[in-house]
Amino acid sequence: MSGKPPTIREVASxxxxxxxxxxxVINGKVSVSDASRRAVLAxxxxxxxxxxxxxxxxxxxASRLVGMVVPDxxxxxxxxxxxxxxxxxxxxxxxxxxxxxxxxxxxxxxxxEALISRRIDGLLVVPVRDxxxxxxxxxxxxxxxxxxVLIDRGxxxxxxxxVAADCCSGAYAATRHLIDLGHRDIVVLAHSIxxxxxxxxxxxxxxxxxxxxxxxxxxxxxxxxxxxxxxGSVEQELRRADPPTAIFALTNGSALAAIKxxxxxxxxxxxxxxxxxxxxxxxxxALRPYLTTVAQPIExxxxxxxxxxxxxxxxxxxxxxxxxxxxxxxxxxxxxGIARVQPRAVADAAN
Numbered sequence: 001m002s003g004k005p006p007t008i009r010e011v012a013s014x015x016x017x018x019x020x021x022x023x024x025v026i027n028g029k030v031s032v033s034d035a036s037r038r039a040v041l042a043x044x045x046x047x048x049x050x051x052x053x054x055x056x057x058x059x060x061x062a063s064r065l066v067g068m069v070v071p072d073x074x075x076x077x078x079x080x081x082x083x084x085x086x087x088x089x090x091x092x093x094x095x096x097x098x099x100x101x102x103x104x105x106x107x108x109x110x111x112x113e114a115l116i117s118r119r120i121d122g123l124l125v126v127p128v129r130d131x132x133x134x135x136x137x138x139x140x141x142x143x144x145x146x147x148x149v150l151i152d153r154g155x156x157x158x159x160x161x162x163v164a165a166d167c168c169s170g171a172y173a174a175t176r177h178l179i180d181l182g183h184r185d186i187v188v189l190a191h192s193i194x195x196x197x198x199x200x201x202x203x204x205x206x207x208x209x210x211x212x213x214x215x216x217x218x219x220x221x222x223x224x225x226x227x228x229x230x231x232g233s234v235e236q237e238l239r240r241a242d243p244p245t246a247i248f249a250l251t252n253g254s255a256l257a258a259i260k261x262x263x264x265x266x267x268x269x270x271x272x273x274x275x276x277x278x279x280x281x282x283x284x285x286a287l288r289p290y291l292t293t294v295a296q297p298i299e300x301x302x303x304x305x306x307x308x309x310x311x312x313x314x315x316x317x318x319x320x321x322x323x324x325x326x327x328x329x330x331x332x333x334x335x336x337g338i339a340r341v342q343p344r345a346v347a348d349a350a351n
Contacts, residue, residue, distance in 0.1 A: 006047040014043035025117070041113050045144045048135065066094050066309065067115030068124045071103045076252060076281045077298070078126060081151065084302025085124060092310065094121070101128050103225070108132060112145075122147040122309045130196045131156035147312030149305045155196045161312065161322045163305045167197045167278075170294040170328030171204030171248070174276045177292070177330060178246045179212045182339035183274060187219040187237050187244040189254045191230060201250045201278060219244065223257065230257035231264070238265055238273065245339045246274040252281060255291060259335075270337030280331055289334035297326045 012022035017036050024032045025040040032040075043049070066089060070078040082098060089096045097115055101108035108128050115123065123146050127133050133150065134157050149161045178186050188205055190198055202220065209215050223233030234257060237244055247262075249255035255277030259269065267273045269289050277284065280295035304324055311317050 006049045008049070010047060011040060011043045011049050014047060015039035037117075041116075048144050062121045062313075063119045064094050065097055065118060065120045066122045066124065067097045067099070067112070067118070067120040069099050069101055069108060069111055069115070070126045071101050071128055073098070073100045076283075077279050077296070080281070080298045081126070081301055084299050085306060088302055088306035092306070103128055105129065105132050116146065120146055122149075122313045124149050124151060124305055124309060125154070126151050127154045127157070129156075129194070130154055133157040133160060135159065147309060149309045149312065151301055151305050153195055153197060155323075157321075159319065159321045161305075161308045161324075163301055163308065163324050163326065164197065165296045165301075166325045166327050167200035168204040168207070170278070170296075170330065171201035171250070172208050173204075173328075173330040174248055174278070174292075174294050175205045175208035176211075177332065178248065178274060178276060178336060179208060179214070181246075181274065181336060183246040184214055184339070185217055185219070185242065185244045186246045186248055187221050187234070188248050188250060189221045189223065189230065189234050189258055190250040191223060191225045191254060193220070193222055198250055205248060223254070225253075227253060227257055227260075230254055231261045234258050235261045235265060238262070238267065244273070246276070246336070249275065249277045252277060252279040252284075255279075255284070255293065259291075269335050272340055274336040274339070276336050285333065292333045292336040293331055295329045295331050297328065300326045 008022055009019055012019045015022060016039060021032060021036050022040050025037050068082065068085060070082060072078055086096050097118060097120065099111040099115065101111055105128050112123070125133060125148065127150055130153050133154060149163060150157060151163050152165070154160060154162045175186060188202060193199060193202065206215065206218055209218050219237065221233050221237055223230035230253065234247060238261060247258045249258045255275065258275050262269050262273050262275065269275055275291065277291050277293035280293045284291035284293055304326065308322065
C-alpha cells in the first residue's frame, strides 16, 4: 500500500464501470443503474474512498446537509436526541436528513449509503452495534465515510469520534442508592447484554455489590426487546422463593416492563419491591409512584456530538478518533424505598 488516498479512477476500475459512471454515483445522479450503483458503492467501501471529499471538489460548495441514523425513532431516548440535534442544525444553518436502521445491520448500511449519495457534509450515527461502522479492512481508516460522529454506541469503530455516557458510574450510583436503603437482593433487568453501554451499566452494578460484599447475590435478567417478554422474565424472578427486593432496569423499556410486572403481581412499589430505571422521560414522573432513575444527558449528547462534527467538517482536528464521556445523574423519586424485612410470597400477592 502506498498510503495515498484512492482515486476515482481506482474506484471505477474496481467496480468495472467508467469514471463518468463512478462520478455520477458519488454525486447522487439518478440515471445510474442499480447494478452500477451497487458496484461503485462497494468499491468505495472496499478502497476507503471518501465520497464527501470528491463531491465537494466536483460541486465546489458544501451541501449544508447532515445525515443522522438512529436505531428506532419511536424510542423516546432517540427521539429526544434527534430533537436536540435538529436544534443544533438549525442554529448552524444546516438541514438534517433523518433515517432509522430498525436495529438491523444491513438496513443501517443501506441507509448510510443512501445518505452519502445525497452528498451530505457530515454524518451522526447511533450504531446498531459497537462495531457496525468498523472500517471495511483491518488497519484501515474510516475514510469511506464523510466526517462522522457516533453517539451512545460505537466503541469498536477505530478512527471515529464517539460521544458516550458514563454508564458505569451512573449504574454504580443507582445500585449504591438501593444498597443504602437496605436492599441485598437486587436484580438487573436488560433487553440484551450485547452493547458496551449495557455492559458498562452491569459493571457499575457489580462494582457496587462487590464493595458491599454482595457480589455472590448478583442477578442478571435478560428478556429481549419485546415488552411482554421483558415483563415475563422479571415476573419469573419475582415468583422465586427468594425474590428480589429491588429491580434495576437498564433501559426505559425495561423500567416499564418492571413496573407492569410488579403491578400485575399485585406488589406495592416501593413497599414490596423498589424499582430504579435508566434514562429519564416525562412518563416517569407522570404516574405515582414517580420513578427513581439515572438520567442520561440527552442535551449534552446533542450539543457535544454536533460540536465534534462541525470540527470534523471544518477540518479543525486530526485523523485520530476522539472519545468524550458525559456524566449521568441519579434522580431519586418515589419508586425506591427501604427494603422490606421479609418478602411476601408472590403467590399470596396474586390471590
